[in-house]
Amino acid sequence: MLGWLVAAPRINDAIWQDEAATLLNFATAGWQHAFDQYRPNNHALFTAMLSLWMQVFSNSLDIPTLRALPFGCFLLSLPLTWFAARRLGGPWVATLAGLLFVTSTVVANFATQLRGYSPSWPFFAGLLWCALNACAPRARIAWRIGYLLCCLCVTALLPTNFFLAFAIGVAVSLWLLASRHEETPGRKAALAWLLLAPFAGFLAYVSTWSEMREMG
Numbered sequence: 001m002l003g004w005l006v007a008a009p010r011i012n013d014a015i016w017q018d019e020a021a022t023l024l025n026f027a028t029a030g031w032q033h034a035f036d037q038y039r040p041n042n043h044a045l046f047t048a049m050l051s052l053w054m055q056v057f058s059n060s061l062d063i064p065t066l067r068a069l070p071f072g073c074f075l076l077s078l079p080l081t082w083f084a085a086r087r088l089g090g091p092w093v094a095t096l097a098g099l100l101f102v103t104s105t106v107v108a109n110f111a112t113q114l115r116g117y118s119p120s121w122p123f124f125a126g127l128l129w130c131a132l133n134a135c136a137p138r139a140r141i142a143w144r145i146g147y148l149l150c151c152l153c154v155t156a157l158l159p160t161n162f163f164l165a166f167a168i169g170v171a172v173s174l175w176l177l178a179s180r181h182e183e184t185p186g187r188k189a190a191l192a193w194l195l196l197a198p199f200a201g202f203l204a205y206v207s208t209w210s211e212m213r214e215m216g
Contacts, residue, residue: 003078003102007111011067019114023066027051038208043116045156045204046070050114067112073119074111078102080125087132116157123153127165131172134190144190148197155201165198 015023021041026034027050034048053069054061078098085097101107110117127150133143151169154161173194176187202209 002099003075003107003111006102006108007071007074010108010112011064011071013063013067013112015063015066015114022047022050022114027054031055035204035207038205038211043157045153046116046119049119066114070110070114070118071112073122074107077118077121077125080122080129084125084129084132087129120154120157120161123150123157124161124164124168126150127154128168128172131168131194132175134172134194135176135187140186140190144193144197147193148200151197152201152204155198156204159202159205162198162201165201166195169194169198 018041022043026039026042026047029051031048031051034042034044034051038044050066050069054066057065078101081101082094082098084094086094088094112118127147130143130147130150134140134147136143151165154165173191176191176194
């Protein structure tokens with residue numbers, strides 16, 4: 001409810017320059033062309049999502065409908081953040097983490113923007129949650145696959161998201177090494193998965209790798 005109250009007032013905000021560039025230059029070209037070119041205003045996976053969203057609501061498309069996509073991603077990120085934080089330190093830590101997240105100025109500014117920022121949040125929360133369960137006694141293969149998919153999605157949304165994804169992999173690897181998981185079956189495989197999976201996200205840019213290098 002607090003997340004709704006913080007972000008919902010921005011759902012009618014006028015579209016600004018970068019959002020207009022995303023809409024007019026990329027999203028209107030069709031979802032299948034989202035990964036054809038690399039430009040700062042083309043957050044590739046979000047462009048594809050937005051293009052599909054516009055097709056679904058083509059008969060009732062307005063600013064609140066457009067902004068409902070990133071707004072929904074933000075709302076989804078809240079329970080995922082809570083579950084990831086609970087895995088780290090229990091329900092009180094989870095509640096504190098959720099409150100800090102939902103009341104941040106970053107949320108107020110970006111939760112409804114037509115950019116790849118708020119759509120990154122549920123994938124980052126899911127990435128952390130899956131990483132912390134990489135050595136779970138049950139369903140650890142499912143957790144590792146979930147981690148891989150989250151790594152793919154966050155980097156496909158923004159290439160610079162790779163750095164945070166990799167930092168999470170490193171941090172959780174160190175946590176596993178320092179905890180009682182030393183003797184857990186499959187620990188070495190989990191560590192390799194945590195450190196290597198973030199690099200898979202660059203597969204989203206195979207066709208535009210030369211453009212990325214030119215833009216530095």
